[in-house]
Amino acid sequence: TILVLLVQGLGLTAVILVAVWMGHFREGFAWQSKPSLEFNYHPVFMVIGLVFLYADAILAYRVFRNVKKIYIKVIHAVIHVGALMFAAVGLKAVFDSHNLATKQIPNLYSLHSWLGLATVILFGLQWLGGFLTYLFPGMNTGMRRMMMPFHVFFGMMIFLMAVGSALTGIMEKATFLSAPIEYSSLPPEGILLNCLGLCLVALAAVVIYIMTR
Amino acid sequence: TILVLLVQGLGLTAVILVAVWMGHFREGFAWQSKPSLEFNYHPVFMVIGLVFLYADAILAYRVFRNVKKIYIKVIHAVIHVGALMFAAVGLKAVFDSHNLATKQIPNLYSLHSWLGLATVILFGLQWLGGFLTYLFPGMNTGMRRMMMPFHVFFGMMIFLMAVGSALTGIMEKATFLSAPIEYSSLPPEGILLNCLGLCLVALAAVVIYIMTR
Numbered sequence A, B: 001t002i003l004v005l006l007v008q009g010l011g012l013t014a015v016i017l018v019a020v021w022m023g024h025f026r027e028g029f030a031w032q033s034k035p036s037l038e039f040n041y042h043p044v045f046m047v048i049g050l051v052f053l054y055a056d057a058i059l060a061y062r063v064f065r066n067v068k069k070i071y072i073k074v075i076h077a078v079i080h081v082g083a084l085m086f087a088a089v090g091l092k093a094v095f096d097s098h099n100l101a102t103k104q105i106p107n108l109y110s111l112h113s114w115l116g117l118a119t120v121i122l123f124g125l126q127w128l129g130g131f132l133t134y135l136f137p138g139m140n141t142g143m144r145r146m147m148m149p150f151h152v153f154f155g156m157m158i159f160l161m162a163v164g165s166a167l168t169g170i171m172e173k174a175t176f177l178s179a180p181i182e183y184s185s186l187p188p189e190g191i192l193l194n195c196l197g198l199c200l201v202a203l204a205a206v207v208i209y210i211m212t213r
């Protein structure tokens, strides 16, 4: 349970750091009226959905030990729906920020964007697979048991891919800013975003530790 | 065993891709006489050491099933020494390329460099811990057994950190090049470096699959 608290603490810290980065240093948020500020929702929503909520959905089975199994399953599935919704809005924000900009920016050119899109697609498939196998219509017990190691393995891989996407995204944004902030002189914004990255790595380590216990 | 071959294939592909990237697109290699080309050894040596050799060291226990345990241990430890040596030369190359440049470049400012340095230090500690516990002087059987889950867990985490370091490093180098190569127009060099990143992710997935079997 101290480990579960650690995950919550690191997850919340990551959400706060990314929100401060975008809200304070990157001049806050707007929707389609200002595509350059619409971008700022992207990092925040991806971290909330694909890191914070995702981790909590995984932990649900460890936290609610004495709740009926079917309830935990529904909690697990519903938190994952929440994660998917945040991810969808976060992607909408970044695509808008490219397509609605006065000087259009191409889509899907970077390693970050390829890795990120693969992560979201696999996440969607995993959700569908989990739903069909364990909730509705639900397979027989033998099949469920056979699928479980794969469900857990892919769940872990996709989580790691989400963290990897976040790290490459942070790195990309950091170097975009090279001119205005001079990343290499390590200004407050640079320190903040480095700490955000390390926080995500620490979070991933604790989640994997709990999962492989 | 097909999985082991897959690891070799993906590992070799990654090494070839990073060598072609630096050797062909980034104008090849030099040592201290030309710091800007000395940099090019950094990505190549880090991938050879901390990804390719590291993966092979982990796999040693799975490949040499019917070799005497003490020999496998020595192979495992020796490959890890090789990994550490490549990493050391790779770090020397990047620090030189900053310090010997006509217009000096600061050290250790980026998320990539923080994560990377933490990875190499933890790798060194893990090596020392493994050596003291399992080779010389060697702890008693009870202690060895007690330490094993931690040795394996940290070995897996440090491997994932190495892959994360490589991904952030690739992303950073890619955006540095924004002016000359126009990353966002997806030139051949951009495609190559995206594929290198995905190749490393696939490799990590197979290694984790083998380890958690």
Ligand code: HEM
Pocket: A042, A043, A044, A046, A047, A050, A051, A091, A094, A095, A098, A106, A107, A108, A109, A110, A111, A112, A113, A114, A115, A116, A117, A119, A120, A162, A163, A165, A166, A167, A168, A169, A170, A171, A172, A173
């Ligand atoms: C799990 C997390 C994330 C996923 C799955 C993800 C996914 C994506 C995708 C698919 C794109 C392509 C959009 C397009 O081509 O129009 C993109 C763009 C971008 N993302 Fe993320 N992202 C994540 C987190 C982050 C974070 C934390 C940052 C940090 C600032 C970030 C920064 C960027 C930037 C700068 C772009 C525009 C440049 C580009 O297309 O590479 N992302 N992201």
Ligand code: HEM
Pocket: A058, A059, A061, A062, A073, A076, A077, A080, A123, A126, A127, A128, A130, A131, A132, A134, A135, A151, A152, A154, A155, A156, A158, A211
């Ligand atoms: C409707 C959707 C889903 C259902 C019904 C479902 C069902 C389950 C069940 C029954 C378990 C077994 C827990 C146990 O007995 O130990 C489980 C575990 C797990 N699920 Fe899902 N799942 C769903 C979606 C997802 C999604 C979308 C992901 C990730 C992308 C995911 C990741 C995981 C992980 C990582 C575990 C292992 C948790 C642990 O080791 O404690 N699941 N899920």
Ligand code: HEM
Pocket: B042, B043, B044, B046, B047, B050, B051, B091, B094, B095, B098, B106, B107, B108, B109, B110, B111, B112, B113, B114, B115, B116, B117, B119, B120, B162, B163, B165, B166, B167, B168, B169, B170, B171, B172, B173
């Ligand atoms: C496991 C792999 C890696 C580790 C542990 C690692 C570690 C490091 C460290 C510690 C530095 C700081 C050097 C200094 O401050 O002078 C650095 C710099 C750098 N690395 Fe890597 N690296 C790795 C892989 C890569 C790869 C694959 C690339 C791809 C091109 C790369 C690109 C860079 C760049 C551009 C710098 C200079 C900018 C900076 O300091 O962030 N690295 N690396």
Ligand code: HEM
Pocket: B058, B059, B061, B062, B073, B076, B077, B080, B123, B126, B127, B128, B130, B131, B132, B134, B135, B151, B152, B155, B156, B158, B211
């Ligand atoms: C002198 C140094 C080392 C010794 C003597 C040593 C010893 C061992 C032993 C006895 C095992 C058990 C294999 C088994 O029976 O399943 C093992 C596994 C492992 N070691 Fe080491 N180790 C050393 C260094 C390292 C280092 C430096 C790392 C990584 C940084 C590492 C990572 C691992 C991993 C990941 C496994 C798990 C392999 C698996 O699950 O198949 N070891 N090591």
Ligand SMILES: O=C1O[C@H]([C@@H](O)CO)C(O)=C1O
Pocket: A069, A133, A134, A141, A144, A145, A146, A148
């Ligand atoms: O629906 C379920 O499937 C798995 C189990 O049957 C396979 O391990 C589980 O824990 C459920 O609640």
